[in-house]
Amino acid sequence: MSRRRLVYEGKAKNLYEGPEPGTLVQYFKDDATAFNKQKHAIIDGKGVLNNRISEFLMTQLNAIGIRTHFIRRINMREQLIRAVEIIPLEVVVRNVAAGSLVKKLGLTQGEALPRPIVEFYYKDDKLGDPMVSEEHIAAFNWADQQDMDDMISMALRVNDFLSGLFMGVGLKLVDFKIEFGHIWDGDNQVVLLADEISPDSMRLWDVKTGRKLDKDVFRENLGDLVEAYAEVARRLGVMPENVAAGEDEGGPKLVH
């Protein structure tokens, strides 16, 4: 565990002061939570896998011109990131009906949606992250119109790119949640993709068998979560060598 100053303690990640101004160290824990923390477990090796998978996906997204907070992976559980001012919204993109949308609209799980749907949720654990409209976001000044336009267009580009990437390894990207932050670039405020992109925050189904390889395995008690995440990492070509032990293995090594 890092001895740096703790800046923020989250459910699955901690943030520590970074080595330079404007940077933070993002530490991936093994904690798994669901249903607004009503279900909690420590799952050995989950943090190591999410660190690797998120590094890989953020690096790929950077390469196609999507600005992210990711700088580099430091070790098995930590990555160096740019400090951003987090926009207090969760942005969800859906391709296939699942989860809360099925309940809300009475759809059938697995039904293809007419087109990708972008939704906003207000980040507030006490309220259970309620869904909000652009009207709410503008009225309460959580983000301005330019930010919303940027978040929607970036979310759809992320969706297009990741849907193709996962399809290439036999996985259907059903839906995912991302978060954004602001940084100052000279006099301009720009929006960056922040947080993480991992099987904790997306639904991934095997194209052939329909097997779930994401946090629904934990939510619905479907089996071994680490085995599922390790399968995703294996397919992406980023399987760490020692998942459960979580030992350092000496600096970043991009595999693909």
Ligand code: 5GP
């Ligand atoms: P749903 O609204 O169907 O529960 O979730 C839609 C998608 O966003 C799923 O892939 C789910 O994992 C992700 N998601 C929604 N809320 C959260 C959250 O608070 N944390 C994480 N990690 N993922 C979330």
